[in-house]
Amino acid sequence: MKNLLMLAAALTIGSTLTSAGAAPYVNEAKYSNAKGTPDMGGVLRGANLADFKTINPFTYRESPSLPGSILVAGGLLGYDAYSGDFTPYMAESYTQSADKTLFTLKIRKGMKWSDGEDITADDYMTTYTIERDEKVGSNAFSGWYPNEKPIIVKKLDAYTITIKYPNADVTALEFIGAYAPQPSHIFDSVYKTKGAEGIKAMWSVSTPAAQIVSAGPFKLERYVPGERVTLTKNKFFGEWNKDSAGRALPYLDGLQINIVADANAQLAAFLAGNTDVYQPGDRDKLAQVKAAIDAKKLTANLLPNASSRASSDFVVFNQDTAGSFKGKLFRNVKFRQVFSQLVNRDAMVDLVLGGLGVPTYTGVYPVYKDWVAGGADQFKFNPTAAAATLKSLGFSKKDKDGVLVDAKGNRLEFTLIANAENTRRQQYAKIIADEALKVGVKINTSFIAFNQMSGLLDAKPNFAPRSFDAIMIGLVGGGLTYPVSSDNVITCNNLPADGNLHMFNQTGKCIYPFETQIVNLYYKGRGEFNLAKRKDVAVSIQKLEAANQPVTYLAAQTVHYAWQTKVQGEVPKQIMRDDLSNVIYGPRDLALTWINK
Amino acid sequence: MVPFILRRLVQLIPTFLLATLVAFVIIQLAPGDFLSQLKENPRATAVQIQQLTTLYGLDRPGWQQYFQWLFNLLRGDLGLSFQYNQPVLQLIKGPALNSLILVGISVVISFAVAIPVGVYGALRPYSFGDRFSSFLAYFGLGIPSFFFALLAIYALLVTQQTTGWDMPIGGKTSGSLPADISAGRHAWDIFVHALVPSIILVLRSISSDSRVIRGQMLETMGQDYIRTARAKGLGDRQVTYKHALKIALLPIIASIGGFLPALIGGAGFVEVVFSWPGLTPMLLSAFFNNDLYVLMSTLAVSTLLYIIGNLLSDLLLAAVDPRIRYT
Numbered sequence: 001m002k003n004l005l006m007l008a009a010a011l012t013i014g015s016t017l018t019s020a021g022a023a024p025y026v027n028e029a030k031y032s033n034a035k036g037t038p039d040m041g042g043v044l045r046g047a048n049l050a051d052f053k054t055i056n057p058f059t060y061r062e063s064p065s066l067p068g069s070i071l072v073a074g075g076l077l078g079y080d081a082y083s084g085d086f087t088p089y090m091a092e093s094y095t096q097s098a099d100k101t102l103f104t105l106k107i108r109k110g111m112k113w114s115d116g117e118d119i120t121a122d123d124y125m126t127t128y129t130i131e132r133d134e135k136v137g138s139n140a141f142s143g144w145y146p147n148e149k150p151i152i153v154k155k156l157d158a159y160t161i162t163i164k165y166p167n168a169d170v171t172a173l174e175f176i177g178a179y180a181p182q183p184s185h186i187f188d189s190v191y192k193t194k195g196a197e198g199i200k201a202m203w204s205v206s207t208p209a210a211q212i213v214s215a216g217p218f219k220l221e222r223y224v225p226g227e228r229v230t231l232t233k234n235k236f237f238g239e240w241n242k243d244s245a246g247r248a249l250p251y252l253d254g255l256q257i258n259i260v261a262d263a264n265a266q267l268a269a270f271l272a273g274n275t276d277v278y279q280p281g282d283r284d285k286l287a288q289v290k291a292a293i294d295a296k297k298l299t300a301n302l303l304p305n306a307s308s309r310a311s312s313d314f315v316v317f318n319q320d321t322a323g324s325f326k327g328k329l330f331r332n333v334k335f336r337q338v339f340s341q342l343v344n345r346d347a348m349v350d351l352v353l354g355g356l357g358v359p360t361y362t363g364v365y366p367v368y369k370d371w372v373a374g375g376a377d378q379f380k381f382n383p384t385a386a387a388a389t390l391k392s393l394g395f396s397k398k399d400k401d402g403v404l405v406d407a408k409g410n411r412l413e414f415t416l417i418a419n420a421e422n423t424r425r426q427q428y429a430k431i432i433a434d435e436a437l438k439v440g441v442k443i444n445t446s447f448i449a450f451n452q453m454s455g456l457l458d459a460k461p462n463f464a465p466r467s468f469d470a471i472m473i474g475l476v477g478g479g480l481t482y483p484v485s486s487d488n489v490i491t492c493n494n495l496p497a498d499g500n501l502h503m504f505n506q507t508g509k510c511i512y513p514f515e516t517q518i519v520n521l522y523y524k525g526r527g528e529f530n531l532a533k534r535k536d537v538a539v540s541i542q543k544l545e546a547a548n549q550p551v552t553y554l555a556a557q558t559v560h561y562a563w564q565t566k567v568q569g570e571v572p573k574q575i576m577r578d579d580l581s582n583v584i585y586g587p588r589d590l591a592l593t594w595i596n597k
Numbered sequence: 598m599v600p601f602i603l604r605r606l607v608q609l610i611p612t613f614l615l616a617t618l619v620a621f622v623i624i625q626l627a628p629g630d631f632l633s634q635l636k637e638n639p640r641a642t643a644v645q646i647q648q649l650t651t652l653y654g655l656d657r658p659g660w661q662q663y664f665q666w667l668f669n670l671l672r673g674d675l676g677l678s679f680q681y682n683q684p685v686l687q688l689i690k691g692p693a694l695n696s697l698i699l700v701g702i703s704v705v706i707s708f709a710v711a712i713p714v715g716v717y718g719a720l721r722p723y724s725f726g727d728r729f730s731s732f733l734a735y736f737g738l739g740i741p742s743f744f745f746a747l748l749a750i751y752a753l754l755v756t757q758q759t760t761g762w763d764m765p766i767g768g769k770t771s772g773s774l775p776a777d778i779s780a781g782r783h784a785w786d787i788f789v790h791a792l793v794p795s796i797i798l799v800l801r802s803i804s805s806d807s808r809v810i811r812g813q814m815l816e817t818m819g820q821d822y823i824r825t826a827r828a829k830g831l832g833d834r835q836v837t838y839k840h841a842l843k844i845a846l847l848p849i850i851a852s853i854g855g856f857l858p859a860l861i862g863g864a865g866f867v868e869v870v871f872s873w874p875g876l877t878p879m880l881l882s883a884f885f886n887n888d889l890y891v892l893m894s895t896l897a898v899s900t901l902l903y904i905i906g907n908l909l910s911d912l913l914l915a916a917v918d919p920r921i922r923y924t
Contacts, residue, residue, distance in 0.1 A: 051874075051878070051879070051882070053680045054681060061635065061680075134648045135648075137645075137649050141644075141648070142644065142645050148644075201682075204681065205681065226691065226695065226875075226878065227874050228770075258768060260767060261869050265767045268751070268766055269766070271758070272754055272766055274767075274772070449628060449629075451627070451633040451887070454633050455628045455633070
């Protein structure tokens with residue numbers, strides 16, 4: 001969340017220029033709620049549920065991670081949460097070709113790694129070269145191949161690079177915004193001599209902290225596996241990052257991340273004052289924090305329902321085959337609409353989420369509220385209408401168990417599977433089954449291990465029909481610029497044999513016209529640079545989803561934040577969002593956070 | 598004695614192989630693999646999944662994976678963790694040592710409390726003290742330790758909030774201490790953190806061991822040779838501790854072999870609830886992520902320790918009980 005900095009504007013603030021004559025980046029005050037002069041020093045203490053597995057920026061897979069969430073300054077561009085624009089950050093300026101495929105970026109001079117080495121174009125080339133080596137197995141690999149065509153990065157001089165996109169793509173700025181450098185003076189020689197294996201062996205959790213280099217506001221001081229990570233201020237960060245009064249950032253002396261593997265123990269640690277920030281995961285924990293504050297046992301701020309979560313829960317029917325009674329039924333759009341009308345989303349929010357959530361009707365996570373299409377709730381909970389439609393589909397009689405049957409004697413009964421680890425989904429499933437039975441639809445619920453469930457969802461060899469009726473699952477992850485869907489969720493033709501998320505149809509071919517329409521609209525949106533027009537495309541996609549119910553969306557949780565009152569500098573409520581918050585430290589820019597003495 | 602040990606050591610080989618094979622098959626039977634979670638990520642592409650499958654050797658047949666692992670194990674290489682990209686041996690050293698601290702303190706507390714309580718109960722059966730300790734023992738046996746741990750954390754929290762007494766409520770060390778404290782201060786810090794989880798951990802074994810000792814003592818005290826000892830004019834103390842307790846302890850000694858695998862098996866959910874960086878949290882994470890070789894290798898090592906522990910128990914029994922002879 002870095003704001004726009006015009007070069008001319010920075011040059012007028014003469015006093016903030018570094019000795020090298022480079023312009024530092026000014027972190028504007030509008031990203032922090034803190035009032036008054038910040039106190040310098042102090043350590044901000046947070047907690048993480050799991051041990052960190054690695055510090056290697058090329059091989060990490062976890063979230064949150066040290067290299068991805070903590071030891072980074074940011075990317076070439078920042079994101080202005082107020083305007084939605086991508087603005088210069090580690091790049092001090094950039095230009096874009098007329099066809100919007102070639103970006104030329106001037107890298108900010110005066111930036112340094114925590115060991116004092118300059119950050120230059122070479123460091124961006126290191127990221128580019130190593131992330132694209134398939135033998136390294138970086139999570140970032142696929143990002144370099146949008147639509148399976150490569151992005152090409154070239155170094156023009158020590159402080160200039162060009163990025164060439166295969167097509168005009170509206171998500172390009174978001175990708176460039178996240179494009180972070182990796183220290184070439186550390187990784188290049190290893191990569192040249194030992195290749196991918198050499199890179200994979202670097203920076204494990206047992207590597208001495210002094211060898212780990214960071215571009216961010218903090219560098220690693222000590223990591224005791226299973227116990228805690230301590231980080232200390234990177235003084236070089238302050239040379240190119242100032243606050244609006246010209247003070248070097250960060251204000252804090254350091255960070256501490258305690259490994260607390262149990263959710264109840266995390267709550268206890270916060271209530272005991274052993275951690276400074278906390279995110280109550282459910283209604284009960286929220287209530288306990290509230291009670292402790294009310295009883296004056298805890299001096300903390302609590303912000304319930306601060307933002308919706310950037311994740312979804314939905315039910316997907318197996319529509320692979322029309323050869324069976326159930327297959328035919330699940331392929332009937334009227335039946336899927338009926339199912340949506342049997343989902344009592346308000347009851348899910350009230351009973352399961354304790355009122356702390358919102359019903360959802362489309363695939364756009366509710367956190368992107370500007371993008372969620374209005375009127376997508378045409379098939380909201382309505383058992384009367386559902387019963388009438390079922391009658392028109394030929395289900396007019398009930399058998400002795402009260403389950404609807406058609407003229408051929410087929411019972412309206414199927415099995416809904418959810419993962420056993422997730423009590424929320426199990427409770428959702430029970431609510432659906434209860435309401436459905438009232439109109440004569442018998443839904444059996446079955447709760448199995450997540451891996452087993454995902455095995456049922458995966459495509460079978462030669463795209464043979466899969467063997468399940470309905471599964472309740474969710475997705476996380478997406479993008480800021482175009483948060484509608486993603487390639488591997490919508491693609492229906494020429495599916496790869498594995499790893500595809502087009503969950504309702506794994507036949508390898510599109511079966512409905514709306515599937516092709518959504519694919520076409522999606523790529524039209526990817527090439528649409530006008531925000532308003534792009535949102536129109538997003539609305540069209542969601543309307544198709546709402547009308548055809550390829551999957552049925554249920555409800556989304558909201559997030560809650562708590563922090564000890566002495567912690568200053570959370571972002572204003574207006575731009576407080578789950579997807580923009582630090583996974584460990586919550587809705588704050590760590591560089592602008594300080595502790596009241 | 599020596600042929601007996603040798604014979605047991607030879608028997609160890611097929612037992613060990615069979616145990617690892619069963620473990621491997623069971624792990625392989627579990628649905629999914631290390632990459633199952635990644636497959637449901639909208640940003641992971643099929644090409645990427647394919648690459649990683651090859652990278653981790655997950656595309657090879659199961660028997661090949663097993664023999665490769667076994668071959669490496671014989672050379673002292675426990676394999677590589679997928680999650681950490683680090684050798685398993687290096688990975689489990691720290692957590693194993695941490696678990697050892699908890700289990701070690703627990704063993705000491707267990708013997709120090711269970712033996713006197715058991716003996717007291719046998720010497721004064723159905724007295725108030727005996728009834729009270731029996732009540733506590735049934736309570737200790739009945740309550741799940743992870744649940745009791747949560748209650749303990751709550752009690753510590755309330756105590757801290759009302760009295761301001763700064764008792765650690767989780768973790769292994771205090772985050773507010775500087776890194777350069779003396780070794781003695783550091784050891785004390787760890788001990789203070791380990792105390793409550795150790796006590797909770799030990800409740801169960803105190804409860805069961807004290808009941809066993811009490812029962813055994815009661816039975817032994819009624820034996821003829823005890824009457825004989827008394828008739829010889831031996832003092833109460835000598836009769837109780839030299840003649841009766843030695844025999845009453847036999848079942849406890851027979852179970853000592855179980856301590857060895859427990860040392861590496863981790864202290865269970867108490868570690869998770871108290872954020873103690875032992876083996877259990879690590880094994881749980883390996884379990885949930887199908888981190889194959891971490892699971893296999895810790896299972897193999899604890900199997901080995903179990904077999905050796907049993908052997909040790911047998912030898913100890915022979916040393917204590919004159920009636921047992923190994924040939």
